[in-house]
Amino acid sequence: MMHTKEWTLMDITNKDAQLQEIAAVLRSGEVVAFPTETVYGLGADATNAEAVAKIFQSKGRPQDNPLIAHVATRKDVHRLSKSYPHYVDNLMDAFSPGPITYILPSNGTCAENVTAGLETIGVRIPSHPVAQAILRACDFPIAAPSANISGKPSPTTAAHVKDDLFGKIAGIVDAGQTGVGMESTIVDCTKDVPVILRPGGITKEDIQACIGDVLDHTPSDDFLEKPAAPGMKYTHYAPEIPLVLVHGDASHMQHVIDTYKREGKLVGVLARSSMEEKLSADVFVSLGSSLTEVAVHLYDRLRSFSKGTMDVIVCETFEKKDVGVAIMNRLEKAATKVIK
Ligand code: TXA
Numbered sequence: 001m002m003h004t005k006e007w008t009l010m011d012i013t014n015k016d017a018q019l020q021e022i023a024a025v026l027r028s029g030e031v032v033a034f035p036t037e038t039v040y041g042l043g044a045d046a047t048n049a050e051a052v053a054k055i056f057q058s059k060g061r062p063q064d065n066p067l068i069a070h071v072a073t074r075k076d077v078h079r080l081s082k083s084y085p086h087y088v089d090n091l092m093d094a095f096s097p098g099p100i101t102y103i104l105p106s107n108g109t110c111a112e113n114v115t116a117g118l119e120t121i122g123v124r125i126p127s128h129p130v131a132q133a134i135l136r137a138c139d140f141p142i143a144a145p146s147a148n149i150s151g152k153p154s155p156t157t158a159a160h161v162k163d164d165l166f167g168k169i170a171g172i173v174d175a176g177q178t179g180v181g182m183e184s185t186i187v188d189c190t191k192d193v194p195v196i197l198r199p200g201g202i203t204k205e206d207i208q209a210c211i212g213d214v215l216d217h218t219p220s221d222d223f224l225e226k227p228a229a230p231g232m233k234y235t236h237y238a239p240e241i242p243l244v245l246v247h248g249d250a251s252h253m254q255h256v257i258d259t260y261k262r263e264g265k266l267v268g269v270l271a272r273s274s275m276e277e278k279l280s281a282d283v284f285v286s287l288g289s290s291l292t293e294v295a296v297h298l299y300d301r302l303r304s305f306s307k308g309t310m311d312v313i314v315c316e317t318f319e320k321k322d323v324g325v326a327i328m329n330r331l332e333k334a335a336t337k338v339i340k
């Protein structure tokens, strides 16, 4: 077991000493988990291949899955990329710093294992004040995937990070719960028209309102061999108990619950709070009321169903509109079964 240092930085006022210490640990080639406005990231110096290798090792990430480089400013974006289409500047004006990642032509500044050998690099300017302060204290970009064991739901609290990675990394920076709750929107900006590779907090509607044309990535037959975002071919967000997604209203959900009950199963329900009085199961776990709240709580609630507590989770579905697109994208990947 490695010693994992913990810092609590609920804000950054008068926290220069801690920020310098965190930057020094990163500069020495170690891995530190830190908050962003989406989920917690598992950071290392993106220009140091050995440091980046520790990210892959500690979270058990497949080597062919590239990482996002996090930077503080737009000037730093230019340090990592070759020239890119004009619409990227418009997107950055509107959404950066914020929960959006741009896939740009790489200029090779980052270590090769950050991009998994691709010619492109994912770059994001996070808006979380603690992430910004850490980046500003470092003189290098920080490569960071979500700070979970590969395959598990992404972490939205430092406690989630601890559950997965305590004793395996040099440090964890705790700044409470993250804001958006879903990972950033990933936009491929290497073509004339941008393509959304992963839906997130910045929605398709937001991007359309900003620049007009944008495409959704449609997986092709060779998706598994050459996926646009390599990470998308792996199992994701899986809770420890089978998750059944049910399309339809409360009575349809109740029918599914009753079927499992007749099989003698313990049934947990994951749904918006308004469903609680309409459904009867062994346990009801609320996702909140608005779609925004569902996004914030989803990963924490998926993690709350730990092995042995229930036999099956029955989960509500959401309209694929606004952040509902991102929520359904994650739920469909987490689900073991979908019932229409
Ligand atoms: O909100 C987020 O994006 C969080 C926080 C920590 O910033 N990070 C995150 O990273 O979700 P990760 O590694 O869990 O997901 C990154 C995704 C993966 O599916 C990866 O394959 C894709 O981005 N990706 C990274 N670089 C890429 C590239 N050059 N081309 C295509 N896809 C890329």
Ligand code: MG
Residues within 6 Å of the ligand: 145, 146, 154
């Ligand atoms: Mg991830």
